[in-house]
Amino acid sequence: MISLQFLATALVVCIIPGTGVLYTLAIALGQGRRASVWAALGCTVGIVPHLLAAIFGLAAILHSSALLFNVVKWAGIAYLLMLAYQAVKEGGTLAIRADRSAGSGWAICRRAALINILNPKLSAFFLALLPPFLSGNAATATVEMATLGGVFMALTFVIFLAYGLFAAQARDWILSSDRIRRWLNRSFAALFAALAARLAMERA
Structure with a gap:
């Protein structure tokens, strides 16, 4: 059930940067290490409904x-x-500012969870990812899917946390340059908008 093939597949899926990684990086750069932990946790929790x-x-x-x-x-x-919008708005929740401290952990977590909760393709993704790795025993299928899902969530948290902590390490250097901060805020805004455009093209 939990095979090397499954772990390798899940690892690749988690490492590929997506909306959750983007949010975690923005939070880490803007608000620091503690905030990045909450962001990674929220992205992981957002997987549960799907x-x-x-x-x-x-x-x-x-x-x-x-x-x-x-x-x-x-x-x-x-x-x-x-x-x-929050990435480019002056004082926005995702805007990187030199005078910014970490915000409410629960608020960061809640916003991160919504990113995955409001992705309608994620449930279909799990429906496609998990069944091929089941043992084939119908009596244990539910437990096996829950176990595989739990492993996937654990990998998600660890990898997203690694992304966040790495970005938090670069925070002092980023905050020392107004030009870099402006460029990053605009880049994050453009990437979120591009992801919104891609989601708009998705079909059931």
């Missing part, structure tokens, strides 16, 4: 209902565009 949907077959309902899929999709698009 994992449960895959385990209990709810993912199929989401992707067979165009209305439900589009509601979640457009909520996700709006949220990504809001994050893009």
Whole structure:
């Protein structure tokens, strides 16, 4: 069940930078090491609803209902565009500033969780990723999927945390240059907007 092939596949998926990694990096650069831990935790927690949907077959309902899929999709698009705005807005929650200290951990965690919760493709991803690694015993399928999902979540947290801690190490150097800060804020905003555009093209 938990084979080297599964671990390698999950590791590659987690390492590839996506929206969660982008958010964790922005938080780490803007608010430091402690904030990056909350961001990594939130991104991991946001996986739970999609994992449960895959385990209990709810993912199929989401992707067979165009209305439900589009509601979640457009909520996700709006949220990504809001994050893009917050990256360039003066005093925005994602803007990197020299005078900024870490914000509320729970707020950082909640915003991170919403990134994954509002991604309608994530439940289908788990529905495609996990079954090939099951033993084939129908009686233990639910437990096996939950176990594989738990391992995937643990890898997600560790890898995202590594991204965040690495970015936090570079924070002092980043904060010493107004030009670099402005460039990073605009870059994060552009990337969030690009991810919103990509999500807009997704179909159920």
